[in-house]
Structures are given as structure tokens and as C-alpha cells.
Amino acid sequence: MATIIGVVDLADSAQHFARHRLAGLPVLTRTIRQMTDSLLLDQIIAVIHKKDREKLEALIPTDVNILESDAPDCLGRLAAAVSVFDADAIVRVRQNF
Numbered sequence: 900m901a902t903i904i905g906v907v908d909l910a911d912s913a914q915h916f917a918r919h920r921l922a923g924l925p926v927l928t929r930t931i932r933q934m935t936d937s938l939l940l941d942q943i944i945a946v947i948h949k950k951d952r953e954k955l956e957a958l959i960p961t962d963v964n965i966l967e968s969d970a971p972d973c974l975g976r977l978a979a980a981v982s983v984f985d986a987d988a989i990v991r992v993r994q995n996f
Contacts, residue, residue: 901987905940906980907931907963908973908993909947909955927958934992935962944984946976 907930919926934943945959949967959965968979977991 902941902985903939903988903990904980904984904986905934905937905943905990905992906977907934907943907945908976908991909945909951910968910970910973910976925958927955928960930992931960931963934990935960940990942984942986944980946980 907927909927921929931943931945934940943963944966945955945963946966946968947955949969952965952967956965964984966980966983968976970976970979973993977989981989
């Protein structure tokens with residue numbers, strides 16, 4: 900059976916995640932929760948910059964893997980996630996505010 904991972908790219912818009920809330924929860928937390936509830940995704944990875952870890956760590960659920968990447972673009976961050984986590988297919992989600 901194929902392994903499918905969900906990758907949430909948070910590196911470009913980290914400063915916005917603490918401010919945006921929906922029904923009392925950060926939008927980031929809700930988005931990741933929707934991904935973890937999916938029966939089709941085997942694993943969820945949040946890709947962040949090292950400098951943003953303190954800001955985002957509390958917003959990311961504990962059952963989600965965090966990958967720190969210094970890649971300057973989204974393709975480089977996705978490639979880093981693919982090289983670390985073995986997957987047959989990838990679903991990429993990006994938060995834009």
C-alpha cells in the first residue's frame with residue numbers, strides 16, 4: 900500500500916499564524932487537525948524555518964512531525980521533506996493569509 904504524507908509549508912508566513920483564529924483556535928491548528936483527521940494521509944509534516952520554531956511549536960499538534968529547513972523556496976523545503984520522510988505520494992498544503 901502506498902505511503903502518503905501531508906506537508907504543511909509554514910516557512911513563509913510564520914508571523915501570521917498566532918494572530919489568525921477561528922472559533923477560538925489558531926487557523927494553523929485547525930488546518931493541521933483537518934489533515935490528521937484525513938483517512939488518506941499516513942503522516943503529517945510541518946516544515947518551518949529554525950528561527951520560527953519558538954513561535955510555531957505551541958501551535959503545531961504534538962502528533963505532527965516538525966522539519967526545520969533553511970531552504971529559501973517552497974520547492975527546496977518540499978525536497979527536504981521528501982528526502983527525510985519516505986513517501987510514495989505527497990499532499991502539500993500552504994497557508995496564505
